Amino acid sequence: MSKYLLNKFLYTVDRDPELVERYREDPVDTVTWWEQEKANEILNCAVAEKSTWLAFTDDERKALREQDHVALFGLGAHPFLTLTLFIAMFERDHDPLEYQKAYGRVLRQHYALPYPEIAT
Amino acid sequence: MATVAAVIASTHHPFYYRASTATGADRPPFADEWVAKIETFRETLTKARPDILVMVGSDHFHQLWLDNMPQFLVGKAPYFDANWYNEEREFGLPRMRLAGDEQLASHILRNGLDAGFDLAFSNELRIDHSITCPIITLRPEADLPIVPIYTNIFAPPLPRPGRFVELGRTIRQLVESWPIDKRVAIIGTGHLSLELGGPRQFGEHGPDPEFDRKAVDWIASGDIDGCLSEVTLDSLHLPGNATHGFMDFMLMMGVAGAGAKADHVDSLDLFHTMEAYFTWYPNGAPA
Numbered sequence: 001m002s003k004y005l006l007n008k009f010l011y012t013v014d015r016d017p018e019l020v021e022r023y024r025e026d027p028v029d030t031v032t033w034w035e036q037e038k039a040n041e042i043l044n045c046a047v048a049e050k051s052t053w054l055a056f057t058d059d060e061r062k063a064l065r066e067q068d069h070v071a072l073f074g075l076g077a078h079p080f081l082t083l084t085l086f087i088a089m090f091e092r093d094h095d096p097l098e099y100q101k102a103y104g105r106v107l108r109q110h111y112a113l114p115y116p117e118i119a120t
Numbered sequence: 121m122a123t124v125a126a127v128i129a130s131t132h133h134p135f136y137y138r139a140s141t142a143t144g145a146d147r148p149p150f151a152d153e154w155v156a157k158i159e160t161f162r163e164t165l166t167k168a169r170p171d172i173l174v175m176v177g178s179d180h181f182h183q184l185w186l187d188n189m190p191q192f193l194v195g196k197a198p199y200f201d202a203n204w205y206n207e208e209r210e211f212g213l214p215r216m217r218l219a220g221d222e223q224l225a226s227h228i229l230r231n232g233l234d235a236g237f238d239l240a241f242s243n244e245l246r247i248d249h250s251i252t253c254p255i256i257t258l259r260p261e262a263d264l265p266i267v268p269i270y271t272n273i274f275a276p277p278l279p280r281p282g283r284f285v286e287l288g289r290t291i292r293q294l295v296e297s298w299p300i301d302k303r304v305a306i307i308g309t310g311h312l313s314l315e316l317g318g319p320r321q322f323g324e325h326g327p328d329p330e331f332d333r334k335a336v337d338w339i340a341s342g343d344i345d346g347c348l349s350e351v352t353l354d355s356l357h358l359p360g361n362a363t364h365g366f367m368d369f370m371l372m373m374g375v376a377g378a379g380a381k382a383d384h385v386d387s388l389d390l391f392h393t394m395e396a397y398f399t400w401y402p403n404g405a406p407a
Contacts, residue, residue, distance in 0.1 A: 004186055007186060008186070011181055011185060011186075014206055015182075015204070015205065015206060017205060017209075042187065043185060043187055044187075044188075073317070073318070078181070078275070078317075079316060079317025079318050079361055080180065080181065080274070080316050080317050080362070081181060081317075082317055083316055083317035083321075084206060084210065084317075087210060088206065088209055088210065097322060100321060100322045101322050103317075103321070104315075104318065104319055104320065104321040104322055104323075107318060107319040108319040108320075111318075111319050112319070113357065113358065114357065115318060115357070115361060118276060119276035119277060120186055120275070120276075
């Protein structure tokens with residue numbers, strides 16, 4: 001599990017308007033590029049100073065590529081991060097609150113308490 | 121010595137700004153009732169004639185991140201820019217800039233450390249809706265200096281509920297020991313039952329109305345022991361996956377003091393959460 005990296009992807013994309021659009025339009029390419037170029041950048045440090053060890057598991061990479069919020073919830077992605085990013089990408093295609101309600105409805109088909117652990 | 125002119129606790133619904141400013145067909149049916157409650161709530165602060173606002177809130181993964189996450193952080197800066205791109209995007213929140221009070225922040229930091237809280241500090245803190253929402257609701261002029269205090273209710277492992285109550289008690293003592301003759305209002309925002317990004321989100325009411333009723337009673341009556349006897353880090357998962365924000369309400373119960381009955385109590389049952397508003401006057405209600 002690399003739950004930290006999963007959250008780091010969601011966090012860094014959510015805060016960048018260009019990345020939000022790029023991830024919406026081409027998730028496979030965006031996830032591949034991000035893992036190669038950005039995953040090991042230490043936030044708030046000079047770009048030359050990088051980590052050497054961060055990588056997604058196959059399940060995490062697949063869930064991000066498929067923008068699968070059910071799988072991300074199961075993998076322990078922070079639900080606030082997933083929700084806020086996915087609202088940014090998909091709410092525009094729906095009536096008010098329609099996307100958010102459907103999001104919860106699908107999760108109800110798969111999860112009840114206790115929810116997957118979100119501690120990193 | 122400083123005076124605690126008011127202690128205020130509330131929810132911080134980011135949609136209030138949009139709902140209260142919407143017109144015509146865009147204005148939601150609950151907006152007028154919501155605005156009326158907020159205007160009454162606002163008057164409880166106005167009457168207290170504060171000079172400075174100590175504001176307790178929580179960063180929502182805007183500036184504070186998992187590479188370096190503090191549990192409790194005091195903002196010590198001359199100014200605080202506010203609200204973030206993704207809050208503008210989702211809630212329509214405006215960009216803001218608030219003045220800070222570095223002298224009171226320094227006093228809280230030094231004496232808070234000495235009181236046993238390993239407080240982090242920030243000299244460049246961009247604040248988010250947990251602090252700007254109460255500015256919008258309670259002091260829309262945004263004309264008073266603030267000392268922001270962030271708590272971690274968001275990124276486990278979290279401090280336990282009792283620690284929040286203790287920090288609240290300590291903040292009250294720290295403000296009252298500040299040797300400057302100013303009127304300080306201590307304002308904090310949290311949640312009642314709340315689910316975000318989970319199966320129970322965006323229902324007709326908050327995910328656990330029974331918890332909400334009990335929580336309002338605990339807060340309104342200052343029943344810290346009753347609250348602590350039922351609320352744990354584990355139990356807070358039950359009313360909703362974002363309900364750990366209730367610990368900021370518990371912090372404010374610590375500020376108000378055990379057994380302190382709130383002078384103003386109000387709530388509003390919205391479509392996916394219960395809003396709640398409390399004001400105490402530790403030195404008596406203003407005339």
